[in-house]
Amino acid sequence: MKTTFILGAALSGAILGPSVVMARDTITAATWLPPQHQYSRYLYTYWAEALAERSGGTLVAEVELGSARVTAGGNLQEIADGLADVSGHFAQYTPSDLPVANALEELGMTFGDPRVVIAAATEFNMTEPMLLAEWAGHGVVYGGSYTTNQYKLICNTPITTLAELNGAKLRLPGRAPAEWANAAGAATVSFNTNEQYGALDKGALTCTTTTAADAYVRKLYEVAPHITDMPVTMFWAGLGHGYNPAVWAELTIDQRRAALYAEADAMAALIVDGTLLEEAAAEESLKAEGVTFHAPGEDLTASIAAFRAKQPENAVPIIQETYKIAEAEALLARFQATIDKWGAKLADVPVEDKETLADMMRAEIYDKLDLATYGLQ
Numbered sequence: 001m002k003t004t005f006i007l008g009a010a011l012s013g014a015i016l017g018p019s020v021v022m023a024r025d026t027i028t029a030a031t032w033l034p035p036q037h038q039y040s041r042y043l044y045t046y047w048a049e050a051l052a053e054r055s056g057g058t059l060v061a062e063v064e065l066g067s068a069r070v071t072a073g074g075n076l077q078e079i080a081d082g083l084a085d086v087s088g089h090f091a092q093y094t095p096s097d098l099p100v101a102n103a104l105e106e107l108g109m110t111f112g113d114p115r116v117v118i119a120a121a122t123e124f125n126m127t128e129p130m131l132l133a134e135w136a137g138h139g140v141v142y143g144g145s146y147t148t149n150q151y152k153l154i155c156n157t158p159i160t161t162l163a164e165l166n167g168a169k170l171r172l173p174g175r176a177p178a179e180w181a182n183a184a185g186a187a188t189v190s191f192n193t194n195e196q197y198g199a200l201d202k203g204a205l206t207c208t209t210t211t212a213a214d215a216y217v218r219k220l221y222e223v224a225p226h227i228t229d230m231p232v233t234m235f236w237a238g239l240g241h242g243y244n245p246a247v248w249a250e251l252t253i254d255q256r257r258a259a260l261y262a263e264a265d266a267m268a269a270l271i272v273d274g275t276l277l278e279e280a281a282a283e284e285s286l287k288a289e290g291v292t293f294h295a296p297g298e299d300l301t302a303s304i305a306a307f308r309a310k311q312p313e314n315a316v317p318i319i320q321e322t323y324k325i326a327e328a329e330a331l332l333a334r335f336q337a338t339i340d341k342w343g344a345k346l347a348d349v350p351v352e353d354k355e356t357l358a359d360m361m362r363a364e365i366y367d368k369l370d371l372a373t374y375g376l377q
Helices: 009-015 038-054 075-080 099-110 114-127 129-137 175-183 196-202 212-217 245-250 253-288 298-322 328-346 354-364
Strands: 003-007 026-031 060-065 086-090 141-144 150-155 169-171 207-210 226-234 238-243 292-294
Touching: 026 038, 038 060, 038 212, 038 238, 038 253, 075 086, 075 238, 099 114, 099 129, 099 175, 099 226, 099 298, 099 328, 114 129, 114 141, 114 253, 114 328, 114 354, 129 141, 141 253, 175 226, 175 298, 196 207, 207 226, 212 253, 226 298, 238 245, 238 253, 253 292, 253 354, 298 328, 328 354
Parallel strands: 026 060, 026 086, 169 207, 226 292
Antiparallel strands: 003 060, 086 238, 141 238, 150 207, 150 226
16 A cells, blocks of 8 residues: 655745745655554654644655555665655665664664664764765665664464473564574564564464554554563664655755754654554553463563673674674774763653654754765765
């Protein structure tokens, strides 16, 4: 299903007279994810509305949800090729293309607050030279991040102990969670997020990992009525939004600022409304659909806790060998420092306060960029 609509067109016509000529007043933002997904609703629909308002109608987003012009695995190249002016890409889908982004995901199991992660990931991707070079090398201008809540096991049979995990077929985001599961005797299987329903239904998967909110909007309860109530990891590496460089260069500085300010609005709404608050509501909705939330057994909890505790140290040689990043320890230290910075900044901010979160990202990240040069080098 593809949903296409234009936001801000009426506002644009009201503000710009016929004698005013803009280098570009429309951009196309497309995602292959379906319209009901939180990513689509917040980073596309909500973002486009914010963009129209913040640009004063001078830049309009044509949004395509469930679009056929972009794909899960090819999204990175499709942005560079101009198939969409703005789109996203999940770095875990192409680890060989994005070794630095995937290296940071090695720490994903150690984080807990998605507000902290989305802010830190956005700042780090827009300021860390290794990441800036990686995105530029693939023909993408980094605009903002995407972060989920904690992923849990969503299963077609109860999984609460290591014995039950042994032999199970799991879909997991990232190398580190897969290593933990494989060590416990589970097999990891590769399916993208749009394929998981069918795989669970046909038995090609025993469990996927996602959030309760995602499980509900995708109706996974129809094929996977068991959730192990144990955080596994967060899914966050990659692009929430990447811009085609040629299109980015055509925008005025004010339009670039409006687009990025709208990114802060959309990311904050995604995390607060679409992640933290929606998760609690989704758990109740899933229970009403007959889903059982299972407490993990002591051995399962101990297994993942032990793996998580060792991961920061174990990640260094893994990154050096797998992703060929010699300075892995320094890279992870810089990212952890950014995480710690945002953890401190958000410590006293109520979780429901999306306005403060957005304002902080604008002040601490976007206002510190030189928009006359960012993305143009």
